[in-house]
Amino acid sequence: MAHIDALFNSKQYVGPESLAELCFKKICNNLDIISIKGKHGQRSLIRGLVFPSEICDKIIEFAQKCDNIIVDDDFFLIFEDIIATRLRRVKVTNSKISDISVGIIANHHVTHLAFNDCEYLSKLSIEYINNNSKNLQSLSFRGCHNVNPVDLTSYIDSSVNYLKRGYVFNANNLRHLALERVQVAPEQYPILLSGLTNLTHLDLSNASNIGNFEFYSSVPYLISLCLYNVKIIGDPHAFVENIIKLKRLKHLDISHANHANGIYKNSNQILAELVNGLPNLLSLDIGGTNLAGRGVAEHPIRDNTRVCGGGGGGDDYYYGLCDIQGLACRVNNPLQYLGLYGTGDGACRRHDIPAKVISGDANDQQILIAARVCMDNKPDLLQKVLNDLYHVFRYENCQRMDQALCTVLEAMEKHLSEKHIQISGSATLFYIVKTKDKCQLVGQMKKRIIGTLLAGMSAHKDEETMMRNSCLALCQFRIPHDVMSNYEPLVKVLLHSAKHAESEGFVQRIGIYLLNSLACQVEGKKKRLLGKLGCVGTMLKLVQYRVDCSIFDDVLEVAWSTMWNMTDETPINCQRFLDEGGMNLFLRCVKQYPSKEELLRNMMGLLGNVAEVDALRPHLMQQQYVSVFANLLRYDSDGIEVSYNATGILAHMASDGIESWSVEQPSRDQVLSMMVEAIERWDLSAQRNINYRSFLPLLRLLDVYHTPECQHWAVWALANLTQVYPNKYCSLVEAEGGLEKLNNLLTDGRPYNRIKSLALSVIVHCSPNNTRWKQQETLQSSSDAEYSFDG
CATH class of the missing domain: 1.25.10.10 (Leucine-rich Repeat Variant)
Incomplete structure (x- = not known):
């Protein structure tokens, strides 16, 4: 286990996406580029295309990240032709694929194969894999409850008589095997693991009963053994005696999410026997157990074996430099990694611990290490770790914010269907983006955060807490x-x-x-x-x-x-x-x-x-609507906005001419008179709560000479806006041809004098000699340029 700084690669979150990534995203968002869709949704590769495994594997990876693609049996038909396509490393997560897709994948003689949360797979998938397993080095089934055999001696559980044929997996070259929630009886494990003599990594997380691990001889070359959440029902000393027969073992995980299942009698003695018996051990996870002891002085451990670092059999050893008594023999040879997350009696907070890297909940560093360790295969524990990280941000001061950000993002992306991980992650993201200087978040990182939040919101859109956390986080952008x-x-x-x-x-x-x-x-x-x-x-x-x-x-x-x-x-x-x-x-x-x-x-x-x-x-020319508009012309409780908008509506309606006015009451003349009365009440220097992107609707009314009242409203609006906000609106008047129309008003005999007076004021406001406008425009341009430079 490397130093903590080496555990987090923030480079993947910053900088532009690679050209390859952009290409894969483009293909996956537009599968018609490489495939043809049949009548029933099934896909097939376009004739003439040939893809190597480097491309095919990535297409599957990126397709699972696309919101608009369903990675199902129809999708995997793209890879049915094993001549035109090649698969080597395939991981499928949270998919509704059936055994048919497993058969298609297995036909490629893949080297690495993993299925997570694929609930529709059955034991038939194992047979498809067995038929094409000559290159298989790594196999994983997690959350695929119908795959794992329950009783290897019965036909009831499967059409295959595993006892009669003597094996479950026919994969002689298999090095890594992960089977979650195995339910076979302890005496049936030799059949389950039969023929896997080259196995170096075994993960039996959440297995129901492994006895005392009597089947150790079936996997003699193990380097890594994970027994996460596996309760030892039998004699713990017998269990340890069998485990320590695996002398090559470097990594051992016997941690628990539920502390009640990790209670051992004579815990110090058990741990000492275990560590003493595994001389090559580098990594040990005893989180959620009591194996770390109470951290107080106790009677010395009598060890009848030769302990690590010297000493003779039968002697008593007093360990004064180790606060975890069972690890005393590793004081001069510390473990690379020690998992203490969830251990009792504050083990992770002790001072003298013989390990270089420790996971726990004593500080943000230990919490981040714990998250890293359980990131892929322990979602129930990861959720607890993320809760601890959230509390660090809420009540304390996180010293490793960038690493925390990377950790939370990765957890949410890898465990999209886990509601509680999404809730804890979104809450932590809120505090991170709220606390962190926004200028330090580069564009790619912002995109990653927002995309992760949205994916979680889409997957759990009816979960109020998730939606609240995510919306609050988004509001920080x-x-x-x-x-x-x-x-x-x-x-x-x-x-x-x-x-x-x-x-x-x-x-x-x-x-x-x-x-x-x-x-x-x-x-x-x-x-x-x-x-x-x-x-x-x-x-x-x-x-x-x-x-x-x-x-x-x-x-x-x-x-x-x-x-x-x-x-x-x-x-x-x-x-x-x-x-x-x-x-x-x-x-x-x-x-x-x-x-x-x-x-x-x-x-x-x-x-x-x-x-x-x-x-x-x-559609607006109905008496019930026009009456309301006309009544609101007199509304002045909030200044001018309601009256202003009502006048604008009626001006546009009146601009269509006398023949288009089909309402008898109020009459057109009454409305026009009321409009002028309202306009003349307004303060020409009033501040406005309004934002025009274009003046074209107003400028159109300047051409309505048959109804000067329409011109009156439009030219008043221009006069007000160019007087109060010259730097914003004078250039818009000029750019959209407003000055020409205003000059036409001045020379035409039909508009009355008030209209011409307002038109002249707009022209003056927008004149190149208007120093106020030019000064404000220059200041605004300077400010914009400076902002762009800083960005």
């Missing part, structure tokens, strides 16, 4: 800038949360705030995608629930704000709003909440976007 590469997955999971999370709950609330932030700061295609994914309908359902229940809260306001933002210059979303009953809810909200300024502003802003669409204005 710049929205939407940092999430653009994951824009669609984020929108989908937030919409699900908005629809299905507890009404009026925190998760629903923060999800809608994030959706509003996304809708506010994106344009074009991204706004249309929001509508396509159902954002308008989702927001309207939230509104309807609150109107039906007479609830007024911030969610109601933000739902309308989100629709306002997503309909901005996006006609298709405006159409969706009308098609899904938005106007009826608008009327109900106005009636129920007539004095809620923010709500009225948001609703009127949205309808202003609808009114800008020529084809949709006829």
Whole structure:
């Protein structure tokens, strides 16, 4: 076990992705590049393509990371042709593949094969592997409950009579074997391991009963033995006597996640016998047991064997320099690694421990080592370790933040289906990104964090705690800038949360705030995608629930704000709003909440976007709507915004001409008169809570000479914005041809004087001689340049 700094490779999280990685992602997200899809979803490799194992293995690896690919039997048909494709190292995780896919993979005579959480595999998979095992060096089944035989002497469990044929695995060259949750009787292990004489690494984690390991002679060349969560039911001394027959053993794991299953009588004696009997031992994990002793002075251990480092048989040895009495013989020959996570009596906090690297919970270094050790094969223990890491960030000060970040990301990526790992990981990520200087997070790292959070949210979208943690973590980033590469997955999971999370709950609330932030700061295609994914309908359902229940809260306001933002210059979303009953809810909200300024502003802003669409204005030309718009012209409780938006809606409607005004009451003339009255009440120097990306809708109204009142509203808006925010809006007026239209107003005889006066003020504001605008523009440009340089 190397030093802790060598355990974490942060380079994989920083810097740009390699060209190879980008190519594999492209292929896996577009499998039609290499394969043809049949009528029933099955795939086949395009004729003429030939791929070596270096490519095929990576395609399988990257395909399992893609959200839009289901790695199932249809997918593995791509590799059915063993001439055109080659497989060597294959790992399949959390897949619904059947034995058919195992047969396809095994036909390639693979060297390394691992299946994790593939619940539909059966014992037939073993037979497919046996038929093509001449090159097999490593085999692993974890979480595949139907694969492991239960009774090797019965036909009931399998169609194969293992007892009669004398073996389970026919793989003479196998070096590594991992079988999780084996349930055979202790006396049947010689059959289970028969013929595996070259085995050097054996993992029997969570086996139900291995007796006293009497079958040690079946695996005489073991270098590594993992018996994680295996309770020793028989005589522990007999168990130790059998284990120490494996003199080549370098790595031994007898740790437990449940401390109650790791209790030994005479624990110091047991550990001493074990360590004394394994002279080549480098790594030992006794986490979750009492083998570390109580850490207090006890009677000396009588050892009738020759102990490590010298001494004669039959002598008593007093160990004063070791706080774990059973390891006293390793004081001058410390272990490379000692696992003490979860041991009793504070073993990991003791001072004199004969090991170079220690896992435990005494500090962040020990916790990170514990996470590294149980990363791949101990998800139940990993969840506990991540909880400890979370508490370090919440209540203490983590000294190894970069390593912690790498650890959490890797844990969440490797154990996507483990709910509690995702919850603990997302909580820790929140504290990491909250604490860490954002400037130190390079783009690739931000992308990795956000992608990992989103994968966890998508896999556990109905888990409130997971969604809360992840949304809080995402709020630490710049929205939407940092999430653009994951824009669609984020929108989908937030919409699900908005629809299905507890009404009026925190998760629903923060999800809608994030959706509003996304809708506010994106344009074009991204706004249309929001509508396509159902954002308008989702927001309207939230509104309807609150109107039906007479609830007024911030969610109601933000739902309308989100629709306002997503309909901005996006006609298709405006159409969706009308098609899904938005106007009826608008009327109900106005009636129920007539004095809620923010709500009225948001609703009127949205309808202003609808009114800008020529084809949709006829839908607004109904007496019930026009009456509300006209009444709101007099609204001034919040300043000018509600009245301003109401005037804008009516200006766009009036711009279609007299013949298009089909409402008798209020009449067109009454409305136009009320519009002018409202405009003249507004303060031309008022600060605004509004953001224009384009002035084209306003500039279109400058050409409506048949109804000067429409021009009046548009030119007032330009005058206000260019006076209050010259550095932001003067250049926009000029860029979109506004100055020419304004000059035309000045020379035309139809607009009345007030319109011309306002038009002249806009021209003056935007004049090259306007030093205020130029100074502010120069300062803004300088600031932008400096920000870009720092970034």
